[in-house]
Amino acid sequence: MxxxxxxxxxxxxxxxxxxxxxxxxxxxxxxxxxxxxxxxxxxxPPQSVRDILSKEVQHADQYGYALQETEDFQTAVADYYKQQFGVSINADEVLQLIGSQDGLSHLALAYLDPGDYVIAPDPGYPIYAACASLANANLYTIPLHEENQFMPDFHRIPVEVVKKAKMMILNYPGNPTAALANKAYFEKAVAFGLEHNILIVHDFAYAELVFSQDKPLSIFHIPDAKKIAIECNSLSKSFNVAGARIGYAIGYPSYLKPLRDLKTNIDYGVFLPIQKAAAYALTYERxxxxxxxxxxxxxxxxxxxxxxxxxxxxxxxxxxxxxxxxxxxxxxxxxxxxxxxxxxxxxxxxxxxxxxxxxxxxxxxxxxxxxxxxxxxxxxxxxx
The missing domain is CATH 3.90.1150.10 (Aspartate Aminotransferase, domain 1)
Structure with missing residues (x-):
């Protein structure tokens, strides 16, 4: 065998x-x-999104390779972030994903070599640990405790791990803990990443399910975050299109390029009718x-x-x-x-x-x- x-x-x-x-x-x-x-x-999903998808799949010219995201999709994400979160991003800072898990798993392949560390929360969504295995990298988990509101303490990470770490994953609103991070915590995370040259990857898949009166908090509310962070988001939980598999990563184009280059060798983009329906949802179905x-x-x-x-x-x-x-x-x-x-x-x-x-x-x-x-x-x- x-x-x-x-x-x-x-x-x-x-x-x-x-x-x-x-x-x-x-x-x-x-x-x-x-x-x-x-x-x-x-x-x-919203009825309008289903209607667009139903209409677009009837067009004979929609069945070729998408290859990458459409400009309409990138613009829709940028507008959505501005209107929904009060965060300004450029269209070229958007990389389309086949769901956010696609980005989280492939970022490890794009950035980590054997011997490198990825730092991830424990408990955490299983792909955080799995991505290290897929990249033949090392995993260091930082414990989350209820008495600390499930906020990991960066300063308790061993120095030898910090020196070899290239990526750290955060997730708020959290899965599975359902915890929220405040601005002060994200400021600490960004400062930690900048000080130690560690890419901060924020999984923001549950952005729209925040039950307080506060706006959902993107890591890019922190002014220096773009210098060291990538944020992954998805339409799965916000617009109920989990099976359609469409999401995106946001960050400086230079940070997104390794992931983009990797994906060009793995997939051919998201089905164009799904992209059109997603762009409509982000723009008109808030x-x-x-x-x-x-x-x-x-x-x-x-x-x-x-x-x-x-x-x-x-x-x-x-x-x-x-x-x-x-x-x-x-x-x-x-x-x-x-x-x-x-x-x-x-x-x-x-x-x-x-x-x-x-x-x-x-x-x-x-x-x-x-x-x-x-x-x-x-x-x-x-x-x-």
Missing amino acids: IQPANRMNRLSSSVFAELAEKKRAKVQAGQDIIDLSIGSPDLP PFLDKQRAVFKKRRDVFIRSLHENGWNVRVPEGGMFVWAKVPASYSSLSFALKALEHGVVVTPGSAFGEGGEGYVRIALVQPESSLKVAAQRLIEAVE
């Missing part, structure tokens, strides 16, 4: 796939299951984002209230589409997830996001309020 590359030994099998298999067995056995494991939006945010805030409130009223005092998330819930001390993350599944609810064990996630489960708010109320009651039964 031909053996796979050694780097594959460092990639764990997806816990999401394992949970999906267990869920499938339960469903086939006739059990009613509420799946709150994966952050895939259950709501549709009111949709307010409605979407209100839906998820209401879901959060209904679900959290149901848990709190029954004695499980989980932390109230400030943003994102997840509840990061500490499990009772008698359970591990996995054992609680399996117990929840027995009660008809699929959640993700926190250990899937790194050692720092042990003791928690991630619960995605991707069902209507009525289903979330039922799920909360079932989870309470699992806790008892």
